[in-house]
Amino acid sequence: MSPALLSALLTTAHVAVLLGAVLTAAAYLVWFERKLLARMQLRLGPNRAGWAGLLQPLADVIKLLCKEDVIPAAADRTVYRLAPALTALSAILAFAVIPLGEPVQLFGLEHQLVISDLSVGALFLLGLSSLSVYGVTLGGFASSSKYALLGALRALAQMISYELPLGLSLAPVFLLAGSLSLSDIVRAQADFPFAVLCPVSFVLFVIGALAEARRTPFDLPEAESELVAGYHTEYSGMRFGLYFVGEYLNMLVLGSMGTVFFWGGWLGPGLPGPLWFALKVGLFCFVFVWVRATLPRLRYDQLMRLNWRWLLPLALINLVLTAAGAWLLRGGV
């Protein structure tokens, strides 16, 4: 077999395995969240389907697939159908650039543990997170329902606003790493993870990530108590499932971003790289759930004030100070 064919086959297998692993991880993230949230509220959580409710995600998927797919009469049918796919797609695509470890030798070929090591991988990730706004907003607009519309409006404003501190919190990392390639950023953290070097950036990133993932305390777009289910109120069946999976994939993406940018990706003693990576992402997910169990939802004006009056100036000051610090450390002038 020629090396080119083998390499193509390996990449195809890699994509298939990664897709399966990521979707399974997202499904079990739902289980993980329900279980953890339940224990933090002194409940048991899902425990009927399989041992400790481990088959619950599977049962949920089967249920969603069997449900009727309702499209409101006044909905914009094309957009309504496409929007959930857009959300899930933008989350899945992000895994193409996230490096899971050092290159490995497979069948005499060097195989990268990342599908495409883009030189602007970080920009690609930020671009995709902007794109996921479309899935949410278009879904909400196309439903022609007041709750969905309000949810979409909130999501639009929130996600565009919080992209600024999210992007700015990453800028110091790019400065210190001197590259936008995710693999290079990870390798630049061989001595210290960037969370230690720029803790302010890290805190800003976590807050921005919570807002980008539309999770408590920033879950205004779907606020159950006010908007039924927000932008996906009218969705049912697997279309709702796609939104749901997209949301949890988004959590994984943001966890992976945090791992790559701030906690040194696959780097770690003892264990193999991908395992370290998974552990760190799991820790991020734990923090996301922990925050959900703890904090109440912000009010809309509080959300905007927090962003524009606190996070954004803080991110700008942080960027300037980090740049100055890096400049001085490298000898100035």
Added chain:
Amino acid sequence: MKLWRSIRGTLDAFWITLRTLFRRPATIAWPEKRRAPAERFRARIVLTRDPQGKERCVACYLCSAACPVSCISMQSAEAPDGRRYAAWFRINFARCIFCGLCAEACPTRAIQMTPDYEMCRRDPLSLLYEKEDLLIDGPGKDPHYDFYRHAGIGVAAPRGTLPGERPPEDPGSLLP
């Protein structure tokens, strides 16, 4: 200072949720584990019998009048010895709210609440309990209470036959 208090208040909450994570859940996993309800728990309604093993119910309609959701219905009848009883007695448990007002209204301690709360059915008609479903063999709470021993009727002699008594009026008759 206000900012400091806000930050501390936020972080404290995180400590509380983390601590709670390691506590035992308060949930009781029914049906594997069942909790014994309190003695005076108000659930399935029964009709009890007096110490002699006869029906306590005198079909006075007080329970059905007290019932806020009108789920109790009956037809009264009278035995030859003057003792009243319910010809049929029906409780619609699909409607019952287990408020216990019927048991409170009952002058003869016939209708009583029991702690048996597991009575969910798929078919609402199977929740229609007739007299034979409701009657139990024992006296339930207050085991020595016997209404007819106090009232005398049906125990000493049929109604209107004791010295100084007149036979009962027939309210349907027009004769003086």
